[in-house]
Amino acid sequence: MKICCIGAGHVGGPTMAMIALKCPDVRVTVVDINKETI
Structure with missing residues (x-):
């Protein structure tokens, strides 16, 4: 299974x-517009 979280x-x-x-x-x-968050 694959899960993608936006934010x-x-x-x-x-x-x-x-x-x-x-x-x-x-x-x-996990995808976020702010690289530092990830």
């Missing part, structure tokens, strides 16, 4: 980090 702010970043940690079989991609 790595206060909700997107931590949520995707937990999904990546807890579900190693899921490919997580």
Whole structure:
């Protein structure tokens, strides 16, 4: 499975980090306009 999160702010970043940690079989991609956020 693949998940793409657009926006790595206060909700997107931590949520995707937990999904990546807890579900190693899921490919997580995070996209944000601000490179420093990622």
